[in-house]
Amino acid sequence: MAALINNFYLRALFLFILVFVSTLGQSLLSCETSSRDASGYYCNGNGSQKQCGTFALLRTNSYYSSLFNLSFYLGIDRFLIAEANGFSADTELLPYNLPLLIPIECKCKAGFFQAELTKTTIEGESFFGIAESLEGLTTCKAIRERNPSIQPWGLADKVRLLIPLRCACPSSSELIQETKLLLSYPVSEGDTVPSLAFKFNTTSEAIISANNRSGATLRLGSLAPVSSLLIPLRDKPTLGSPAKPREPNLGLPATSIPVINPHKKKTKMWKIGVYIAVSGVAVGASVAIAAAVLVIHWKRKKQNAYKMGDVELQQLGLSVRTTSEKKVSFEGSQDPIDQIIDSTPHKIVVETYTMLELRKATEDFNSSNLIEGSVFHGRLNGKNLAIKHTHPEAISKIEFGLFHDAIHHHPNIMRLLGTCLNEGPDSYLIFEYAKNGSLKDWLHGGLAMKSQFIASCYCFLTWNQRLRICLDVAMALQYMHHIMHPCYVHRNIKSRNIFLDEEFNAKIGNFGMARCFEDDAEDSQPYSTASWSKGYLAPEYLHQGIISPTLDIFAYGVVLLEVLSGKTPITRADDKGGGRVWLPEKIKSILGSENTEELRDWMDSALGENYSFDAAITLANLARVCTDENPCSRPSAGEIVEKLSRLVEQLPEGEQFSICESSSKPLVKAAANSL
The missing domain is CATH 1.10.510.10 (Transferase(Phosphotransferase) domain 1)
Incomplete structure (x- = not known):
């Protein structure tokens, strides 16, 4: 029993540390942060060069998974990326989570170092979402400062934004110590200063010194995911020799194992607890969390016992509910429907409609509103809709996990706006209306x-x-x-x-x-x-x-x-x-x-x-x-x-x-x- 309690205690402490560290990263990323550190690294008064060529490390993700994405959406020359990473510019699809070196020109502007990219937006994006997709290499506040005339939310399609990447040039003292460049590194869960020092063949002291220019004091155990870190290097970083990325032919693309694995969470992760011995208060909080974990675990186990029936209908039940005419929104769900695109929690937003609303929109499904087959034109609250009669079984086959927040709305994909699920054979799908x-x-x-x-x-x-x-x-x-x-x-x-x-x-x-x-x-x-x-x-x-x-x-x-x-x-x-x-x-x-x-x-x-x-x-x-x-x-x-x-x-x-x-x-x- 004592061993069991001890095990839960350790897990709870680990959870507390992760939540604490993650909160630090998100607060810096937030559009509302007042931290000057969110604008970048200071460049005045530290004896640094005012301009230098360097690199940022960016891992391929669901937003940037090919040379085309990087070239079209971020304006980065695909030939420079290919050359920096040692593969052909003809490469298209890149393995997921592959670390890429991005050549950048770092300059001192208005007291902060920045390297500018030109971002082409997708309809519905936001400054915060863009910063999140770049994993902390920039922040919402920095993007707002460079694009003051543009609203940070609900961006239109193909807007050109200036994206300032966080970077820095070596100071005179660093140059004396033979530091030739500072790599802009996006921190991942599990990264510690000692582990990064070992990975990039430098010292913990050198990393801490390089990052003190931000105005905040870096400590061994305070690395926050979705934030950036400067890694002092004596030469261009070497990420190994990755297998040549290639386009999938007869199967769906498999997830490849990157050369640098940023998610090591095994035995050395427990050392974080030692480095972040936050205080006696943390110990008390950890005990409380451990008790909460026990209660939550027991409740989930009890709830799982009652989960029966068809898995597809269970997933449908999460996304389509006819008891309300409001939007249904679920955040951070652990149901498989949330894991279809990636492992990051998102909102699934699907609007539900009542039969009364659809009858009103279509003038009681008047034949004059018939478009074709079983599809009617409708107008509700000033909005044109295409309303398709279908069967509940067909609705149960729709992958509702693909219809989450505005980040994944594409201007060239017809949107499913909502559903009307009824008992019996009559149900409806409501689509975006295309006038032509x-x-x-x-x-x-x-x-x-x-x-x-x-x-x-x-x-x-x-x-x-x-x-x-x-x-x-x-x-x-x-x-x-x-x-x-x-x-x-x-x-x-x-x-x-x-x-x-x-x-x-x-x-x-x-x-x-x-x-x-x-x-x-x-x-x-x-x-x-x-x-x-x-x-x-x-x-x-x-x-x-x-x-x-x-x-x-x-x-x-x-x-x-x-x-x-x-x-x-x-x-x-x-x-x-x-x-x-x-x-x-x-x-x-x-x-x-x-x-x-x-x-x-x-x-x-x-x-x-x-x-x-x-x-x-x-x-x-x-x-x-x-x-x-x-x-x-x-x-x-x-x-x-x-x-x-x-x-x-x-x-x-x-x-x-x-x-x-x-x-x-x-x-x-x-x-x-x-x-």
């Missing part, structure tokens, strides 16, 4: 188009619009495949699942519904959208059932071919209905013939001559590679984004969005896809 319907509507026509335009209206997407739509979709795939951890495979990319808002920005629908893929039931008549669906499926899935990011790339290639030709994925070989023509096979034949006129004749006639033929050839070749039978030969989403970005950059500015002869305003309602 689906890409399928515009390329092939559809109920949403026919119900809104007069028969004589000739409506089409211009070449510039088509290129931008293709780039938007590629950006969404790049986010799913390279930023999310683990990566997300959509499995149902097609023109019917790509929606257009009032500015013709594209958004991928059915995000988070990969497990509903087999339930995608449509009209089974020949050459209907159901038969088209086969035209999007990669050979490895059709024949072997293999699911990987390359499955989405193949389907995306088919969408590119639809955009180019205006044709459906599978068409009749002739007017008599004999045989079928698959777009990927057709483009191989056309490009193999070397007859440019054949490609011109194949292009969508709606475009006329109003497009760049050179760009069309580039796009056709990209589509051919995307639909290669060998998954290893297909490009990554990041590579596609880079190629399309160059094409879009060459487009003329100021295009007018006049796409219908009879109307200057697009009137098409959104078609939310069937599950």
Whole structure:
């Protein structure tokens, strides 16, 4: 019994230390902190150089998991990163938690050392979230000081921010001691000054001395996670020889073991307790915590005994509750639904609606509000909604853990706004509303188009619009495949699942519904959208059932071919209905013939001559590679984004969005896809 109490006492002490240390890091990161240390390291009056080249260490995470992410979102030259870390600049996907050396230029500005990066935001981000994603290499306060005219919360998409990284240049005394550079190091749980001194071949005294320039006295046991530390080095740091990162081919990317493991928590972790002998008060607090741990452990054990039934329905119950019409928010839950993307606690925010609200929004599901199939347009509290009738079983298959706080909202992914779960067969999903319907509507026509335009209206997407739509979709795939951890495979990319808002920005629908893929039931008549669906499926899935990011790339290639030709994925070989023509096979034949006129004749006639033929050839070749039978030969989403970005950059500015002869305003309602 004494041994058991002692064991709980030690665990409680350890928990107290972790909470105490973590609080220190979060307070420095906070936007409301008054600490001057949050602005950076002092550079006046310490005899330091005013400018120097150095490095920051950044571990790959769910925000920055590829060279493309680092280049596009932080403006860091991918060639410099590759050179600093000893791998090819052609590398795309990086192993999770891999320590990377980021070359930076550190300068003294307004009394503080800083190295500036240019951050391109994603809609919904915040200064605090950006600081957190960089693991303490910057702070919310420092970002606010460099961007005083921008609100720190709810950032718009593609805002350019100046991000000051914490850095410092060696002082004259450090130079005498042969310290050539100071590495900006993000502290992780379990790091201690002695362990870092051993790891980087320096001394504890040198680290403590280097960090006293911040105005706070560094001690052996006061390292706070999500904060930065200066590591004095005599030469460029060596992180070892990591295996060459590579793009996954036939499986989901596995988590690789980094060279430097920042999370060692075994035997040496207990020494932290010795170093942080906080005081006699800590001992008393630890005893209280130990008792609390015992009570909590007993209660959880008792609650677990009552947990029965289907796991999926239990997860659904956490996210969808019909007893309130308010937002449902759960923070720090230990249920597996919170662990789908990463291990960091987040808010899951899913709005719930009552049947009364939906009836009001749709005028009691009036036929005039019908968009297509079982999808209705609704308007509630001044907000347009797409309301889809479905079954409770389908809702139970949705991965609600993907729909957490605004950090993970992407401007090119259609948002699931809420649910209405009822007893019996009738339940509803409520989606973001896209005013201009689906890409399928515009390329092939559809109920949403026919119900809104007069028969004589000739409506089409211009070449510039088509290129931008293709780039938007590629950006969404790049986010799913390279930023999310683990990566997300959509499995149902097609023109019917790509929606257009009032500015013709594209958004991928059915995000988070990969497990509903087999339930995608449509009209089974020949050459209907159901038969088209086969035209999007990669050979490895059709024949072997293999699911990987390359499955989405193949389907995306088919969408590119639809955009180019205006044709459906599978068409009749002739007017008599004999045989079928698959777009990927057709483009191989056309490009193999070397007859440019054949490609011109194949292009969508709606475009006329109003497009760049050179760009069309580039796009056709990209589509051919995307639909290669060998998954290893297909490009990554990041590579596609880079190629399309160059094409879009060459487009003329100021295009007018006049796409219908009879109307200057697009009137098409959104078609939310069937599950």
